[in-house]
Amino acid sequence: MTIKAVLLDLDDTLWPVAPVIQHAEASLYQWMQEHVPAVAANYSVESMRQRRNKLVPTDPRFQYDLWVLRHTLLSQIFAEHDVPVAKADQAMAVFADARNKVSLYDDVVPALKVLSQRVLLGSVSNGFADLREIGLASHFRTSIAAREFGCAKPDPRIFLAACDALGVAPHEALYVGDDLLLDVQGAQQAGLRGAWMNRHSLEIKDERHQHIQPDAEFKNLHDLTKWL
Structure with missing residues (x-):
């Protein structure tokens, strides 16, 4: 699909x-x-x-x-x-x-430039980093922060709101994040595909996580662009 x-x-x-x-x-x-x-x-x-x-x-x-x-x-x-x-x-x-004084991973800016040309791009975060202050806002069609939306991941509503903002059905969206419970499982339970950003080649050892099966696993955003 x-x-x-x-x-x-x-x-x-x-x-x-x-x-x-x-x-x-x-x-x-x-x-x-x-x-x-x-x-x-x-x-x-x-x-x-x-x-x-x-x-x-x-x-x-x-x-x-x-x-x-x-x-x-x-x-x-x-x-x-x-x-x-x-x-x-x-x-x-x-x-x-x-x-907001973050140090981006090296792959982020080049990959976002590619991704924003290929798919509708959005962000969903439980934190309160400001993408405008960081200088990344122009890459995203929508950005939803938990503090403004009124609930946090893994609540399905925040994922579905992002899909609505982009005009896509949940099954047409892929969510990518580093947290297996909040990001991968949360997205999957909302009807999206959930991918694990595993930058440090971690293994799933925690019993709370062993039942989670990501739809994809990436070491960086370049892996994501290749997967797409």
Whole structure:
């Protein structure tokens, strides 16, 4: 069956995300040391991460809106130290700016140029990277972020919304991502084909993943263009 549309995950599919988050959190903490030193004196990057994790179950929105999750945490700890909550907006601007300073995998730009000429191209992400700020938005016909849409992968609705935006049926779309559960299985359960972006030649060893059968497996986006 012909593939008319390709939907891509972002984090760890188009760029490695761990160093990006590490840099963003470090940039935020440096800002805090300069602008809200009383808060920085009582919190480290790790202790903020631990408190943020405890915050997640307290509001369903935190499951899909990571920006609001971080903003809520900052608002809480700023208020506890008599810092104007409005400074949380400034802090998040610092974090978001650093969050968009990604290092693309070498294959991404050349492959996107080819793919965007061959198929309808879209993205679906649970993160809040901004493709316009990163400089990739022009390659995509649609880009859906969980925080704006209102639910996150593997919810079928977010995959189906991307198909609707591109005007294709689910079976005419291929979703490509690095996470077997969220991306591959999530897409397949929504009626799309699901491909695994396995850049590091990982083996499926986890029992939670062994039942998942990707429709294709790629080491990079050049493999995807060849497969198409």
